[in-house]
Amino acid sequence: MSEPEKLERGLNLLEATSLNMTFMIGIGPFVVIPFIIRAMNGPQCILAWVVGAALALVDGCVWAELGAAMPQAGGSYVFLREAYGPNRLGRLMSFLFIWQTLFQGPLSVSSGALGFADYSLYLATKLAAVNAWLGAHPRQFMFVLANYTRLVAILLIAIAVVLLYRRITAIGKISTILWMIAAATIAWLIYGGTTHFHKDLVFTYPPGAWGLSWIFFAGLGHASVQAIYSYLGYYNVCNLGGELKNPERNIPRAIFLSIFGIAALYFAMQTCILAVVPWQEAQKSPYVVSLFVERTFGPHWASLATALILVTAFGSVFSATLGYSRVPYAAALDGNFFFIFARVHSTKRFPSVSLIALGLASIFVCIFIGLFSVIRSILAMRCLIQFVAQAVGLMRLHRRWKEDRWPFHMWLYPVPVFLSIAGWIAIFISTGRRPMLASLAAMLAGILVYFTRARLLHQWPFEEAA
Numbered sequence: 001m002s003e004p005e006k007l008e009r010g011l012n013l014l015e016a017t018s019l020n021m022t023f024m025i026g027i028g029p030f031v032v033i034p035f036i037i038r039a040m041n042g043p044q045c046i047l048a049w050v051v052g053a054a055l056a057l058v059d060g061c062v063w064a065e066l067g068a069a070m071p072q073a074g075g076s077y078v079f080l081r082e083a084y085g086p087n088r089l090g091r092l093m094s095f096l097f098i099w100q101t102l103f104q105g106p107l108s109v110s111s112g113a114l115g116f117a118d119y120s121l122y123l124a125t126k127l128a129a130v131n132a133w134l135g136a137h138p139r140q141f142m143f144v145l146a147n148y149t150r151l152v153a154i155l156l157i158a159i160a161v162v163l164l165y166r167r168i169t170a171i172g173k174i175s176t177i178l179w180m181i182a183a184a185t186i187a188w189l190i191y192g193g194t195t196h197f198h199k200d201l202v203f204t205y206p207p208g209a210w211g212l213s214w215i216f217f218a219g220l221g222h223a224s225v226q227a228i229y230s231y232l233g234y235y236n237v238c239n240l241g242g243e244l245k246n247p248e249r250n251i252p253r254a255i256f257l258s259i260f261g262i263a264a265l266y267f268a269m270q271t272c273i274l275a276v277v278p279w280q281e282a283q284k285s286p287y288v289v290s291l292f293v294e295r296t297f298g299p300h301w302a303s304l305a306t307a308l309i310l311v312t313a314f315g316s317v318f319s320a321t322l323g324y325s326r327v328p329y330a331a332a333l334d335g336n337f338f339f340i341f342a343r344v345h346s347t348k349r350f351p352s353v354s355l356i357a358l359g360l361a362s363i364f365v366c367i368f369i370g371l372f373s374v375i376r377s378i379l380a381m382r383c384l385i386q387f388v389a390q391a392v393g394l395m396r397l398h399r400r401w402k403e404d405r406w407p408f409h410m411w412l413y414p415v416p417v418f419l420s421i422a423g424w425i426a427i428f429i430s431t432g433r434r435p436m437l438a439s440l441a442a443m444l445a446g447i448l449v450y451f452t453r454a455r456l457l458h459q460w461p462f463e464e465a466a
Contacts, residue, residue: 007073007242008168008349013250015172016237018179019319020258023233025182026316027115029266030289030309032226033273037283039223042206043274046267048220052227053263055423060234060259061410062391062420064252067238068408069401071247073351074330075238075323076386077101081334083393091336091460092450093393096385098331099446104381105324106361108232109160109317111378113153113366116313120152122287122306153366160318161359164325167348168243171322178315185308186265189289192296193272202275221430225379228427230266232378233316234258239323242330248407321362325355380435383428385443391420 011019037045066079077094084090164171210216237254241247273282273292285291293305329344329351331337345352395417410416428436455462 007344009243009245009247010167010169011172011240011244013246013253015176016240016244016250016254017257017261019172019175019240019322020234020236020254021262022175022179022182022312022315023236023319023323024231024258024262024316025186025265025312026112026230026233026320027119027309027313028112028230028232028316029269030119030313031115031286032230033270034283034285034288035226036223037274037279039219039226041219042209043202043279044205044209045223045279046270046274048223048227049263049266049270051220051224052231053259053266055224055228055420055427056231056234056259056263057256058416058423059387059391059420060255061413061416062394063235063238064255064408065406065410066390066394066397067235067241067251067255068248069397069406071241071244071251072330073239073242073326073333075235075241075327076390077327077330077334077336078241079238079390080385080393081336083390083396088460091454092447093385093389094331094334095336095450095453096443096446098328098337099449100381100385100442101324101327102361103442104378105320105327105358106365107378107381108324109157109320109358109362110153110365111229112313112317112320113156113362114149116156116310116317117149117152119287119306119313120310121148122290123303123310124148126303150366154363156314156317157321157359157362157366160314160321161355163318164322164350164355165345165348165352166350168240168350175315175319175322178311178318181308182312182315183265185305185312186269188308189292189305190265190268190272192293193269193275196296197272197275199275201278202271221426225376225427225430229379231259231262233319233323234262236319236323239326242326252408321355321358325351325358327354328357329354376431376435377438379427380431380439381442383424383431384439387424388421388428391417391424 036048037043039045040048067075070078070082072078076097080097081090081094084093163174234255237244237251237258241251244250273288276295277285277288277292282288282291287306289309290302290306293302297305328337328341332339332341332354341351341354341357343353344350395414398413428439431439454460
């Protein structure tokens with residue numbers, strides 16, 4: 001049975017864009033803002049958000065062309081398979097993407113869940129009973145803190161899986177509601193900043209802030225890693241290509257609407273926070289947005305804002321779990337992964353086994369790994385196989401396919417492709433030595449697994465020995 005008969009095309013442009021933007025916002029900007037300010041050492045941290053938006057935009061051109069030309073479930077799996085040859089190198093590249101997804105899919109979901117749990121501590125510590133207990137048991141504080149974070153994250157992932165265990169049309173409506181809450185929350189924060197704006201705080205830079213030394217570029221690199229993490233998700237719609245109405249037009253539209261919309265919100269939000277909370281204080285606050293609302297509207301409103309941020313964070317977990325659950329399904333349907341992952345629910349028509357497996361793997365990550373280690377690992381895992389190899393693959397396809405195979409054409413091709421490749425290589429280097437080495441080790445392990453499997457199944461490059 002062909003894929004279009006298995007999955008229901010029930011998502012429209014609004015719902016697809018909502019899923020993308022909900023995935024992109026999540027908890028990311030709320031937890032990485034202090035780190036970005038600290039890495040850049042001043043209000044010039046806005047530049048990191050500009051770099052992140054620019055990389056998302058040029059890479060979005062790559063995704064838009066590929067997604068419009070191949071609107072199927074699986075996204076990068078399908079793109080890599082076709083770009084490098086479905087019966088040759090493409091089998092290895094697409095397998096490596098699935099292998100990587102086994103790690104970075106759960107990492108992405110768990111990062112949103114762990115960020116939710118960390119930020120929820122702001123509300124938990126507001127409760128008198130909690131403060132009284134912590135005051136009476138100071139030695140148990142760190143133990144309780146660690147277990148609280150993990151338990152909340154695990155519960156959040158379980159709720160997301162339960163809500164996703166339904167038809168795609170119902171999921172589209174849920175995603176739209178979550179996006180409306182996220183957009184309203186950020187709009188409220190921007191309103192608070194504009195009505196309490198102190199330009200001296202935004203435009204007063206420390207000495208040497210714009211000195212173009214290696215320290216400046218090292219700080220920009222580390223800050224950009226966190227910023228681009230907050231933009232990730234503009235491509236999520238490509239994973240759902242098999243469930244989108246009119247995908248040739250709606251996939252590029254959803255990608256660019258998401259990037260421009262989120263970039264505008266991030267720039268405005270970061271500027272407003274810096275205009276109310278001095279950057280020297282903001283860089284040290286784990287709950288900088290809640291602190292910002294305390295300064296603008298008062299402590300009670302800060303609690304409400306924190307609750308809304310948590311809803312937004314849940315939306316990211318919800319969207320990420322939805323998108324990544326379609327990737328093993330696509331590979332299994334293609335015979336390049338365990339066949340059980342191709343199983344579709346008999347009445348609700350979604351990949352049920354893949355969804356449950358992703359949820360369980362994400363819970364496992366939450367138990368053993370911390371938030372900022374997860375963020376660096378996510379980016380290091382994705383840079384080479386997904387982003388760089390995919391951009392190179394697009395150029396390969398341009399040489400092989402005729403113009404009528406491309407429903408969408410990026411401007412100034414191939415300039416955005418070259419910029420995307422250079423940007424992702426720079427981000428890969430900026431993740432740090434340990435994430436880079438871990439990513440390369442995982443890639444090498446995936447190559448060994450592929451060739452062992454290919455030899456047993458007489459697949460490329462061992463067909464002739466069959």
